[in-house]
Amino acid sequence: MKTRDSDQLRALTEGYVSGELAVGQLEELEALLLASKDARLFFLTFLDIHAGLAWELRGADLPLPDLQHEAMVSCAPSVIRPARWAAMARRWALPVAAVVVGLIAIASFWQPTRQSANAAPAFATVKASLHGQWADGREVATGVVLRSGVFDLQSGLVEIETVSGTVLLVEAPAKLELLDSLHGRLLGGNVVVRMPKGKSGFVVETPQMQVTDLGTEFGVSVASNGESRVQVFDGKVRAQGRRINDGRELLAGQTLRCTTTGTLATEKFSESRFIRYFPPRQTGEQPGGPLFSRSDLDSVRIAAPTAPVVIDGDLSEWNRAGEFRSSCLPPYQDTYFVEGMMMYDAQHLYISAHVGDPEPMCNAARDEVDFAGGSVIVRVSTDRKLGWPLKGTSWRAMTTETEGRTLPGVLIDQVARTDAELRQLAADMPLADSLSDGIASIILSYDAQAQQPRLRLLFGFDSHGVTLNPPGWQGAFRKDADGRGYTLEYAIPWRLLHCAEDPPHAGDVMSALWMVHWSDAEGRLCRGQLVDVTNHEPHRLSAVPPYIFFHNGPCWGKAIYLPQEKTGN
Amino acid sequence: MRSAEQSDEQFVALLVANQQRVYRFLLTLVPSRSDAEDLVQQTCLTLWQSRAKFDPEMGEFASWACAIAHNHVRNFRRRERTRRTVLSEEVAQSLITTRAEHPALLDEWRQSLAHCMERLTPHQRSVVHECYGGRAIKDAAPESGRSPNALYKILRHIRARLHECIQKTVAEGGAS
Numbered sequence: 001m002k003t004r005d006s007d008q009l010r011a012l013t014e015g016y017v018s019g020e021l022a023v024g025q026l027e028e029l030e031a032l033l034l035a036s037k038d039a040r041l042f043f044l045t046f047l048d049i050h051a052g053l054a055w056e057l058r059g060a061d062l063p064l065p066d067l068q069h070e071a072m073v074s075c076a077p078s079v080i081r082p083a084r085w086a087a088m089a090r091r092w093a094l095p096v097a098a099v100v101v102g103l104i105a106i107a108s109f110w111q112p113t114r115q116s117a118n119a120a121p122a123f124a125t126v127k128a129s130l131h132g133q134w135a136d137g138r139e140v141a142t143g144v145v146l147r148s149g150v151f152d153l154q155s156g157l158v159e160i161e162t163v164s165g166t167v168l169l170v171e172a173p174a175k176l177e178l179l180d181s182l183h184g185r186l187l188g189g190n191v192v193v194r195m196p197k198g199k200s201g202f203v204v205e206t207p208q209m210q211v212t213d214l215g216t217e218f219g220v221s222v223a224s225n226g227e228s229r230v231q232v233f234d235g236k237v238r239a240q241g242r243r244i245n246d247g248r249e250l251l252a253g254q255t256l257r258c259t260t261t262g263t264l265a266t267e268k269f270s271e272s273r274f275i276r277y278f279p280p281r282q283t284g285e286q287p288g289g290p291l292f293s294r295s296d297l298d299s300v301r302i303a304a305p306t307a308p309v310v311i312d313g314d315l316s317e318w319n320r321a322g323e324f325r326s327s328c329l330p331p332y333q334d335t336y337f338v339e340g341m342m343m344y345d346a347q348h349l350y351i352s353a354h355v356g357d358p359e360p361m362c363n364a365a366r367d368e369v370d371f372a373g374g375s376v377i378v379r380v381s382t383d384r385k386l387g388w389p390l391k392g393t394s395w396r397a398m399t400t401e402t403e404g405r406t407l408p409g410v411l412i413d414q415v416a417r418t419d420a421e422l423r424q425l426a427a428d429m430p431l432a433d434s435l436s437d438g439i440a441s442i443i444l445s446y447d448a449q450a451q452q453p454r455l456r457l458l459f460g461f462d463s464h465g466v467t468l469n470p471p472g473w474q475g476a477f478r479k480d481a482d483g484r485g486y487t488l489e490y491a492i493p494w495r496l497l498h499c500a501e502d503p504p505h506a507g508d509v510m511s512a513l514w515m516v517h518w519s520d521a522e523g524r525l526c527r528g529q530l531v532d533v534t535n536h537e538p539h540r541l542s543a544v545p546p547y548i549f550f551h552n553g554p555c556w557g558k559a560i561y562l563p564q565e566k567t568g569n
Numbered sequence: 570m571r572s573a574e575q576s577d578e579q580f581v582a583l584l585v586a587n588q589q590r591v592y593r594f595l596l597t598l599v600p601s602r603s604d605a606e607d608l609v610q611q612t613c614l615t616l617w618q619s620r621a622k623f624d625p626e627m628g629e630f631a632s633w634a635c636a637i638a639h640n641h642v643r644n645f646r647r648r649e650r651t652r653r654t655v656l657s658e659e660v661a662q663s664l665i666t667t668r669a670e671h672p673a674l675l676d677e678w679r680q681s682l683a684h685c686m687e688r689l690t691p692h693q694r695s696v697v698h699e700c701y702g703g704r705a706i707k708d709a710a711p712e713s714g715r716s717p718n719a720l721y722k723i724l725r726h727i728r729a730r731l732h733e734c735i736q737k738t739v740a741e742g743g744a745s
Contacts, residue, residue, distance in 0.1 A: 034663060049728055
């Protein structure tokens with residue numbers, strides 16, 4: 001097939017899929033298909049992508065509350081989460097059982113029955129959702145009526161009100177079983193319970209204890225290590241151990257911890273342990289998915305050590321001159337955050353981070369997507385000739401690789417709509433910068449399966465030179481005592497970053513970008529991210545959303561290498 | 570001798586096992602998802618009504634089901650001849666023949682789709698979910714903060730990337 005025909009076939013096939021063929025174009029497409037077997041194979045494979053996506057995702061946004069509830073119940077931890085085909089097969093289960101009325105039952109595959117969803121009485125409603133997403137990927141819809149069952153919230157914050165007037169603020173990741181309007185069972189995560197004035201009696205069970213409201217507002221958490229906590233914000237509750245016959249009444253300002261063995265122990269009250277209020281919806285939020293941050297930092301200061309660095313997860317010897325904190329947008333700022341530091345000497349780049357994470361160090365993701373299971377990614381330039389801001393982009397790298405106009409849709413939409421604009425953009429972003437070995441992406445994560453730190457390196461905006469755990473680096477992780485965060489500490493030889501001969505030195509201003517990823521409890525699915533240390537200067541790429549800043553060098557912030565004499569101030 | 574109920578259960582099991590193949594077959598010939606879903610429903614009803622005629626000795630269930638689905642496409646084309654959105658019978662037949670000549674290739678493509686989906690950016694995956702998640706693009710567009718045209722444009726780019734990725738994956742020996 002000639003290139004011209006190939007381009008025409010591609011355009012016509014896309015038009016056919018989109019239902020956008022103009023008069024006469026269907027005939028053009030048919031002529032091409034009849035003329036060439038290659039064309040038919042291209043068409044079939046292209047249409048099969050369309051069909052595959054439609055199959056995999058059909059019904060992913062069922063509008064009926066009852067149906068959504070039915071899907072949510074299927075995510076109960078006591079039930080094996082069904083694969084897509086199994087979910088489909090479940091819909092067929094009705095026809096199998098009622099095979100005597102086969103015609104009607106089979107039709108129900110495409111028009112799912114609401115009978116099962118209506119079997120249990122409704123007693124709660126989702127009143128508000130902020131980035132709420134169920135474990136099967138469905139968005140939490142406000143107004144959804146809930147019946148008894150387990151609700152597996154993968155991300156976000158969801159406010160539920162029961163018919164008794166009790167308000168439950170559920171913070172993901174969380175698994176909450178609603179038993180009735182005054183009774184819930186928390187299997188994981190955080191929930192804040194607020195009773196209407198003059199009412200009491202809501203009960204929250206955890207695996208280790210039972211908390212009974214005595215007219216109050218209180219939070220209950222079940223950590224990933226199995227420990228439960230109850231904290232009273234207002235009024236009074238009674239906490240009863242389920243394994244050990246020990247019961248206590250708690251007043252406002254008190255916190256009680258229940259260990260996995262059932263022992264109750266008082267603990268310091270921490271206001272920020274729970275999210276108590278649903279934040280007002282912000283207008284003009286940048287799209288970025290749950291837990292997203294708004295970048296406040298335009299630079300990271302990289303200090304010289306003032307004492308020998310021991311890579312053990314204890315940062316007490318670190319020079320904190322360049323320490324920074326970045327957190328996700330409210331109300332997640334106290335749960336999902338990073339406190340980062342970088343240091344340098346003649347041999348190493350040092351990176352440390354204390355990360356707030358309710359599911360710490362559980363990364364089970366593999367290969368190129370291992371960042372998604374929970375990670376810190378620090379991107380740096382190590383070639384001072386590249387200066388700041390960087391000019392390289394993955395778009396330029398990709399354009400060269402494909403020798404065509406395969407361009408990131410978002411970038412095109414935001415900055416270039418004409419050929420002239422594209423040519424100018426290409427001129428502004430030299431190819432050599434985009435492919436440079438002096439651009440490093442340093443992916444730091446904890447391999448939960450191997451139970452050891454992991455380092456993945458890749459270079460340039462084309463992500464070449466991928467290296468996993470190259471010899472010579474050191475890393476250590478340490479989990480927070482309360483199981484809601486971790487600290488990482490790394491020393492990476494400059495030679496691994498291609499600048500052993502001429503490493504950065506005091507006074508250099510290069511480029512850097514920090515990203516943090518949080519995962520689900522299984523450590524496989526990315527639930528949200530944070531992006532910081534970015535270029536705040538207005539420029540033509542400012543409309544690019546933060547989650548693709550890493551593709552675009554001009555969006556990276558400054559890495560300022562502090563002189564020795566100014567460290568430790 | 571098996572009871573009628575056992576046979577019916579086995580028949581439904583065959584339907585379950587082959588529903589994806591039928592759906593994808595139909596969506597190749599009728600690109601509109603709503604039209605294809607209607608045709609799947611009609612095909613299922615026909616299959617059920619004709620279940621007594623199905624003889625496993627005579628051939629694969631999938632081939633029989635797709636042949637019945639093809640009949641429904643013919644009927645659909647006749648009904649929709651004024652709209653003219655579906656390929657002619659001659660082209661459809663040549664596509665079916667080509668498909669039959671390369672069953673392994675298309676299976677490989679099918680298996681590689683999930684692998685390549687994972688290689689999309691989170692933003693691209695969210696666009697795919699928006700556009701294929703059960704709503705029409707014109708309905709999904711306002712919530713995504715984009716115009717329908719912008720969404721189509723991004724989707725076009727994503728489908729092209731997936732095609733390129735699958736092609737490469739299959740050439741390199743598959744996703745696994």
